[in-house]
Amino acid sequence: MVLTPESKIYVAGHGGLVGSALLRRLEQGGYHNIITASSSELDLRDQSDVNEFMAEHKPEQVILAAGKVGGIHANNTYPAQFLYDNMMIHGTVVHAAHEVGVEKLLYLGSSCIYPRLAKQPIAESELLTGALEPTNEGYALAKIAGIKMCETYKRQYGDNFVSAMPTNLYGPNDNFDLEGSHVIPALMRKFHDAKQSGAPTVEVWGSGSAMREFLHVDDLADACIFLLANYNGVQHVNVGTGEDQSISELAEMIGEIVYPEATLTWDTSKPDGTPRKVLDVSKLHALGWKHSIDLRQGLTDTYRWFTEHYTEARGI
Numbered sequence: 001m002v003l004t005p006e007s008k009i010y011v012a013g014h015g016g017l018v019g020s021a022l023l024r025r026l027e028q029g030g031y032h033n034i035i036t037a038s039s040s041e042l043d044l045r046d047q048s049d050v051n052e053f054m055a056e057h058k059p060e061q062v063i064l065a066a067g068k069v070g071g072i073h074a075n076n077t078y079p080a081q082f083l084y085d086n087m088m089i090h091g092t093v094v095h096a097a098h099e100v101g102v103e104k105l106l107y108l109g110s111s112c113i114y115p116r117l118a119k120q121p122i123a124e125s126e127l128l129t130g131a132l133e134p135t136n137e138g139y140a141l142a143k144i145a146g147i148k149m150c151e152t153y154k155r156q157y158g159d160n161f162v163s164a165m166p167t168n169l170y171g172p173n174d175n176f177d178l179e180g181s182h183v184i185p186a187l188m189r190k191f192h193d194a195k196q197s198g199a200p201t202v203e204v205w206g207s208g209s210a211m212r213e214f215l216h217v218d219d220l221a222d223a224c225i226f227l228l229a230n231y232n233g234v235q236h237v238n239v240g241t242g243e244d245q246s247i248s249e250l251a252e253m254i255g256e257i258v259y260p261e262a263t264l265t266w267d268t269s270k271p272d273g274t275p276r277k278v279l280d281v282s283k284l285h286a287l288g289w290k291h292s293i294d295l296r297q298g299l300t301d302t303y304r305w306f307t308e309h310y311t312e313a314r315g316i
Helices: 017-028 047-057 072-077 079-100 134-157 183-197 217-230 247-258 282-287 295-308
Strands: 009-012 061-064 104-108 161-166 168-170 201-205 214-216 237-239 263-267
Touching: 009 017, 017 217, 047 079, 061 079, 061 217, 072 079, 072 134, 079 104, 079 134, 079 161, 104 134, 104 217, 134 161, 161 217, 168 183, 168 217, 168 295, 183 201, 183 247, 183 295, 201 247, 214 217, 214 295, 217 237, 217 282, 237 282, 247 263, 247 295
Parallel strands: 009 061, 061 104, 104 161, 161 237, 168 214, 201 263
Antiparallel strands: none
């Protein structure tokens, strides 16, 4: 299988943070035979609907970026929804891809699949070696099931289904709703709103000591096209920068970009989540890919996008 601009590629989840970045990257690369379907057109939790869609369109490659996502609060509050919706979405698309003979499928998981106290940096071999972070266990279990589906369909049927595990992502088209967003868009929104109102302080959840790694979504999209063209192994591949910083350092950086006059306060009654999470990306580097977008520049570009799309970005 050779990936060319003529390849028929189905991007599942094209409207989200990752999916929209994939469409931008594919367009930049000259790929013009892209298949998409909105959630109103296709319920990815319905196996019969997904089977019909795949049989009708017969994609050669599939990038599975669809799923229900959210931050600590959303994951911890709605664990059943995160588990059910994501298991169904991953299961229907992988199985339908097998049924119609898709040449290659790239499944996108999440770094939350790894144990809460995994060895750092986290190598791919750390999967299933310990207990998960309780605040996002439902989501993580669904993602692990997706990885194992790709592995078992490859082993039993010979399907060329591979998995990539991105670290924490940010960028254009992120969710800036404070109730369901991840840390970067949540902080960006808080600083922006404080700037607009002239508030002197910005409250941040947790102690600020948790360590996190962040990857711009455009870098992830580039890595996905690279893996689709170059990787056919059984084991999943970590995708990240291999660099991390504390949440307090991140908050200070966002504050410098958005509203330097604000003072940070910390709500230590809120959970920090996993103490540290940074991926070992040596496997991806050995394959020949490395990120190119610096965190400060990526945050600056993301804030510019947010201000240009303020109403829609807030989910209004």
